Amino acid sequence: MNTAVHLPQDPEITPEVIAAHGITPDEYERIEKILKRKPNFTELGIFSVMWSEHCSYKNSRPELKKFPTTGPTVLVKAGEENAGVIDIGDGWAVAFKMESHNHPSAIEPFQGAATGVGGIIRDIFTMGARPVFNLNSLRFGPISSKEEATPANVRHNRRLFSGVVAGIAHYGNCIGIPTIGGEVYFDESYEGNPLVNVFCLGILKHEQIARGAASGIGNPVFYVGAETGRDGLAGAAFASRELTEESKQDRPAVQVGDPFKEKLLLEACLELLATDAVAGIQDMGAAGLTCSTCETASRGGTGVEIDLEKVPKREAGMTPYEILLSESQERMLIIVHKGKEDIVRAIFEKWDLPHAEVGVVRDDGIMRVKAGDVVVAEIPARELADEAPIYHREATPRPAPQPLEVIPPADLQSALPALLADPTLASKEWIYRQYDHMVRIGSAVRPGSDSAVFLVREANKILAATSDCNATYCALDPREGARIAVAEAARNLACSGAIPLAVTDNLNFGNPHKPENFWQLRESVEGLAEGCNAFDIPVTGGNVSLYNESPAGAVDPTPTVGMVGLIEDESHITASFFRTPGDAILLLGDLGNEMGGSHYLKVLHGRKAGVPPKVDFTKERALHDTLRTLIREGLIRSAHDTSEGGLALALAESCIGGEGEAFGAEIDFGTTGLQPEVLLFNESQGRIIVSVDAAHADAVLAKAQESGIPARRIGQVSAASSPLTIAADGRKVEWAVDDLRRTWSGAIAECMSN
Amino acid sequence: MKAAVIRFPGSNCDQDCHYVLAHHYRIETDYVWHKESTLSGYDLVILPGGFSYGDYLRTGAIARFSPIMKAVSDYAAGGGLLLGICNGFQILTESRLLPGALVRNRSLHFICENRHLRVENNDSPFLSTTEVGQVLNLPIAHGEGNYTADEATLAQLEASGQILLRYSDAAGNVSPETNPNGSLSNIAGITNASRNVFGLMPHPERACDPRLGSTDGTFLFDSILKTLGVTADA
Amino acid sequence: MKARVTVMPKKSVLDPQGVAVRDAALHHGLPEVRSIRIGKWLEIDLDDSAASDPNLEARLHEICKDLLSNPVIEDYELKLEA
């Protein structure tokens, strides 16, 4: 192999330069072995981004192998391409995936979140799919404060929160993809290191699946989309380090997104993919041109040669290093069948987008980068893309959580409003009102219910989607917490009448070099895998974000689950809110008694402690199947799972969460023998509150019991604006639902207006 | 009857409008690309919602210069029915096909939710199947829906019944509390003096399918069809 | 050569952004603020060939009126520099 030249402006390769690139001495040795010589500066930069955790998953890959990724509906497996593809019948398929933009959002919340959305959308249309909806899963430090003068940290958390929401809205609204759901939690552990996980789903016909391989020796390689600037230089490497005070100086690593350009790029790429011109297509995400070039070559088993002088540039005087590592947004690489170049040019002219033929597919397995006649980098593509070192990190278990001895009491009357006013449990309307959640005329169940339900008109299919993860449980017991995340997502789908199809996940953890963090990662992955196996659903892909730490320590382990389900018939679409006074209210599942990790303890007593609830997958599945059967038989008016805040919170939400007037409810649990706080606020899994026509109540109870599901009638829906009353063991508490609604719906807005 | 949906770069409700006309109403509907310069044979032209040119500079400011806009204004001058929804309304005010301007919502936030709208005047091809005082429930989704105009313009709009829709509550009361965005006099939609051009911020195309909550958008499309003497087979 | 344009909301038009920023400034250590108005600032870089056109300034005013500002709600000011 030739030696790529040393460019006069480039620094010499010294141990310091190597270390500054985050490359260890062992890794450097491996690079020399692959190249059979020393790398030049540009090549070192290329290796550093390709071998960063963000691109190579070098710390997590052995763990990710534990996920189930196959199944009869899997058309493209996780990891094979940019996103997995799942069959939904009648020749249609969905591609979906979740992606994090945590560190960029910590530094610049608006642009960081916006470009996260842009990135995940590109991942989806690269597959040939038309994006149809987005979700988002967010974590911030606390935004509420009881103090007279709001402390600076709370003010900062609010600023991050409002910037992130505005950024997601900016990008998603402009490009015209509805954001129909998500989740948000506020917790001390995310202070200084918020989590911003964004999800996109697209729809395509089986035969439209596009591949990211550079195939066909001699085929031209096109660059399309925005010009390359010095944006986000080495952002991938940046995402793979801890946030420190100095990283605020890493400021050029922030990129600015242009959703308008992405909209044009999306339409142009889908128009082009409908022709027969494309041999392969790959978005430029982290590590931009570098990553797309070597990955397409590696997938195609080919080589790719590009000339940087032909790359459209925004700024003059960019070095090869800068061009290759730039993370400018809204760009794609397209391998075109020779002879069809004019089709590409015509379409990109029509959409007024920059385009250039920058290279060619070769048969030598080499990623060769030239600047005119000068070869500036020459690296075996497969070794670069796929042979990053793999690390088997050390794992040390954290001490097991201690069971709670006593459950501290609270004033029941004020405990429920206090929980409803907690920003994590309060209405998320302040957020989703800023998102266009109705464009594409498909939102049959809007944000606010257990799952969002979307009518995909082009395919005549009904999809449901949710994202879930209670990281408090994960902090106490990462395996059980991850299992619950899967169970809760599946339960949310069941409550909307859907059958789960597949899962995407986003693993947000601290520095994996710390054995306790790595243990959390491993436990969580195994927990997620157990959950997916239990529900027989494959993982279609996801994202790993490590090094989520601030000076105060690692974030709570947060293995976010995004789950998509299919609703077979529009009559099965179900929402969480009571609909008709007089309907009977039933509880499917037990009364429960697990208080460990509960929101009750956290919000009312400031404790994150105890053993979190256990999930029993066999019972859970039977519960979901039974609920779906009842829904199919037309017996269910509303269904809402109980999660954070327990039965009391779920009942209150069913009363006040709908769009019309708030309903009251009269609830009587009879004799339970439970401490009232435990009855109302425990977070045991496997429970769903349904409302049914009173005339059907007995039939529903009988059917549930036949399937082995504990079921009881606990009360009835009462007229709009009548109170919510809950009685048990000779005591009765009453709340005015209009007050509850005011507290719940205004809580976040109130924090944000201060 | 034949309808056209104009596609500007950044339009994103074009497919929704097309869907409602072509599938719900089974009307022959074309997309017309903004680089076209002619527009003939159409009985209805829609400027759809979205973010034409990214909403850069001002909403609708750049789209107004698209080649097709000359044809659109000729079509309107000839009395053709022209409907601007959301960004389409913004383009109409920037083009001076409708008076006034749409500026940033008072809260500075984008707002997406259903809203009640009182029909102020039904004497137009666009709302002839409604009653004055009737309350419609339609989605809004915009960051710049705050209608503004000088006093003389407002007086003129009032005097000649050009204000067709106002933000209200479910009972039809119009007050500052029922104003989502700071719009002058709660204005949600206006027509021109000759009543063939209608711009509104709410999205009627998002309210034509009962599964989406409200079907009040059909009043608007039904009215247009009635005016054109078409019986919908929807 | 360069042109600089400021575009400001007309005095009679409500400037919700200006009001919001003023309120924030009031609370963040600037109690003396009476009002803030927010407009746009544009730096236009022109080819030197433009200098030779005697109509340049008139053409720039056209662009300011038609594109860069909306006379219904905004006023502008144009400055040309060599």
Add this chain to the structure above:
Amino acid sequence: MKARVTVMPKKSVLDPQGVAVRDAALHHGLPEVRSIRIGKWLEIDLDDSAASDPNLEARLHEICKDLLSNPVIEDYELKLEA
């Protein structure tokens, strides 16, 4: 007294708005335009009492950095007038 602040996107940062407006200007009677960058222009009206505070300028710089601009992607310029 008055303060005037311009806030501009940093030179190295993408200004998608400027690019879109430049393209529009190119096609609409200004073929000589090379680039347009668009920022904000703020007119801050202060109570005259402010004039007596020797720290006023420093406090204004604080506000410029914290509130009026985003130092990650923007630069600002502050001018005080009597």
